[in-house]
Amino acid sequence: MKLSVVIPIYNEEENIKALYDELKGVLDSLGHDYEIIFIDDGSSDTSLAVLETIQQQDPRLVVVSFRRNFGQTAAMSAGFDYATGDVIVTMDGDMQNDPHDIPRFLEKMAEGYDLVSGWRHDRQDPFLSRRLPSMLANKIISVVTGVHLHDYGCTLKTFRKEITRGIRLYGEMHRFIPAIASGMGSRVAEVKVNHRPRRFGKSKYGISRTIRVILDLLTVKFLLSYATRPIQVFGLLGIISGGIGFCIALVLTIERQFFGMSLANRPLLLLAVLLIFMGMQFISLGLLGELQARTYHESQNKPIYTVRKVLGRGRLDGDR
Numbered sequence: 001m002k003l004s005v006v007i008p009i010y011n012e013e014e015n016i017k018a019l020y021d022e023l024k025g026v027l028d029s030l031g032h033d034y035e036i037i038f039i040d041d042g043s044s045d046t047s048l049a050v051l052e053t054i055q056q057q058d059p060r061l062v063v064v065s066f067r068r069n070f071g072q073t074a075a076m077s078a079g080f081d082y083a084t085g086d087v088i089v090t091m092d093g094d095m096q097n098d099p100h101d102i103p104r105f106l107e108k109m110a111e112g113y114d115l116v117s118g119w120r121h122d123r124q125d126p127f128l129s130r131r132l133p134s135m136l137a138n139k140i141i142s143v144v145t146g147v148h149l150h151d152y153g154c155t156l157k158t159f160r161k162e163i164t165r166g167i168r169l170y171g172e173m174h175r176f177i178p179a180i181a182s183g184m185g186s187r188v189a190e191v192k193v194n195h196r197p198r199r200f201g202k203s204k205y206g207i208s209r210t211i212r213v214i215l216d217l218l219t220v221k222f223l224l225s226y227a228t229r230p231i232q233v234f235g236l237l238g239i240i241s242g243g244i245g246f247c248i249a250l251v252l253t254i255e256r257q258f259f260g261m262s263l264a265n266r267p268l269l270l271l272a273v274l275l276i277f278m279g280m281q282f283i284s285l286g287l288l289g290e291l292q293a294r295t296y297h298e299s300q301n302k303p304i305y306t307v308r309k310v311l312g313r314g315r316l317d318g319d320r
Contacts, residue, residue, distance in 0.1 A: 001086045003027065003034040005102075006079030008072050008155075009051070009093040010041040014200035016050045019095050020061075026099040030106070035085060037062045038093070039078050042069035055311045062312040072155075073174040078307070080164040088159045096124065097156040098194040105158040105191055114163050114186035117149055117178050118156035120195035137213050144221050145179035149190050152178065156193055160186075172212050176220045183224040230289030234282045242279020248272035 005023060009016065020036070027034045040048045040063060048065055055061045064078050076090060087109065091097040101118065108116045125131055134153050142148040152175045163181050173180070178188050226233045249272040255261040263269050 001032050002084065003030070003032050003087050003089060004079075004083035004085030004161075005034065005036045005089045005091065006039065006076065006083060007037065007091055007093045008039045008041055008075035008079070009043060009047050010069060010072075010075075011043045011045045011047060011202075012093040012200075013043075013045045013047045013050055015093060015095045016047060017054065019093060019099075020054055022095075023099040024058075026102055030103060033085075035060050035062055035083075037064065037079050037082055039075040040065040041071070041075045042066045052311060059312060062310070064307055064310055066307065071172070073169045073172055076174040076177075077169040080159075080167070082310070083161065083164070086161055088161060088164055090155055090157050090159070092155045094198050095200075096196050096198055097154075098196060101156060101191070101193045102158075105156075108189050108191055109158055109160070111189075112187060113189040114160045115178055115181050115188045116158045117151070117188065117190050118154035118193040119149070119151045119190050120154050121150070121192045123151075123195050124197040125195075140214065141176070141179065141217055144217055145176070145182075145224065147179045147182045147188060149178055149188075151190075152176065154193065154195075171216045171219065173216055173220060175213065176216065179220060179224065228293055230293055231283075231286035234286030234289060238279040238282030238284075238286065240279075241275045241282060245272045245275025245277075245279060249276065 005027070007019070012019075016038070023036060027036070036058075038051050038061070040051060048063075051061075051063045051065075055063050062082060064082055066074070066078070079090065080088065087106070089102055089105070091099070097118070105116045105118075123131055123134075134151070138150060138152050141152050155174075157177070159177075159181075163184070163186050166184055167177060167180055169177075182188050222233070248268055252263060252266065252269055252272065256263055
C-alpha cells in the first residue's frame with residue numbers, strides 16, 4: 001500500500017520544516033511506500049523557498065505551487081489530483097494535527113471504511129471565535145446532511161483513492177467531503193485525534209467563515225438530494241405556487257360570476273396572478289436545471305486551480 005499525504009500550505013514558513021521532519025519519522029516507521037504532497041496556496045512569505053529546499057533533498061516530496069491564493073478547497077482538490085497513493089491522508093500545515101495519529105486512521109480503514117475523519121475532542125483553540133462557531137456548524141451540517149460527525153472541520157482525514165476521484169470541490173466544500181462521500185455510498189468513520197495549540201504563525205480562520213460554510217451547506221444539500229433531478233424540487237415549488245394561485249383565481253371567478261362581487265380593488269386577484277406566474281417560472285427553472293444537470297454530468301471536468309510549477313513529478317495521476 002502506498003500513502004499520499006496532502007498538506008495545504010499558506011504562509012507557514014516557520015512550521016514547514018518541523019512538520020516535515022515529524023511526519024517523515026512517522027511515515028518511515030509504518031513501512032509503507034509514501035509520498036508527501038505540499039500544496040503552496042500562493043504563500044506571500046518564504047514557504048515556497050523552504051519547500052523547494054526540502055524537495056531537493058527528498059524525491060518523495062512533491063510541491064505544487066499555485067499562482068495565487070485559491071483557498072483550502074482548491075488546494076485539497078489539487079492534492080487529490082496529484083496523489084498517486086492507494087490511501088490519501090490530508091492534514092493542516094500549522095502542526096496542530098498530530099502525525100502520530102495516522103497509524104490509528106490506517107487501522108480504522110483496515111476495518112473496511114472508505115473515509116476516516118478526525119475528531120478534535122480536546123480542541124486547543126479560542127472558544128468564542130473558533131470552537132463555538134464550529135460546534136454550531138457541525139450540528140447544523142450533521143442534521144442537514146444526515147451524516148453525523150462531531151467535527152467536520154478537522155483536516156486530518158484518510159481516504160481511499162477511488163473515493164476522491166468522484167469528488168469535485170468548489171467554494172468551501174472541502175469540509176463537506178464526508179457527507180459527499182457518504183452520498184456516494186462510502187463508509188465513513190470518525191477517530192478522536194490529538195489537537196495541539198498553534199506554535200507559529202497566525203490562524204487563517206475566523207467567525208466570518210461560518211457564514212460561508214452555511215451557504216455552501218445549502219449547495220451541498222441540493223447536490224446530495226436533487227443534483228440529478230432538479231425538476232423535483234423546482235417543479236414541486238411551481239406546482240404548489242401555481243396551484244394556490246389557481247385556487248384563489250377560481251374562488252374570485254365564482255364570486256364574480258355567481259354572486260356579482262366586484263374584482264376592483266381586490267389584492268387577492270394580483271396575488272393569484274403573481275402565484276400562477278411564479279409557478280410557471282419555477283417549473284421552467286426546473287426544466288432548465290434538468291438540462292444543466294445533464295450538461296454537467298456529461299461534460300469534461302475542469303480543474304478549479306492553475307499551477308505555476310510542480311517539483312518532483314511533471315504529470316498528473318492518470319496523465320491528464
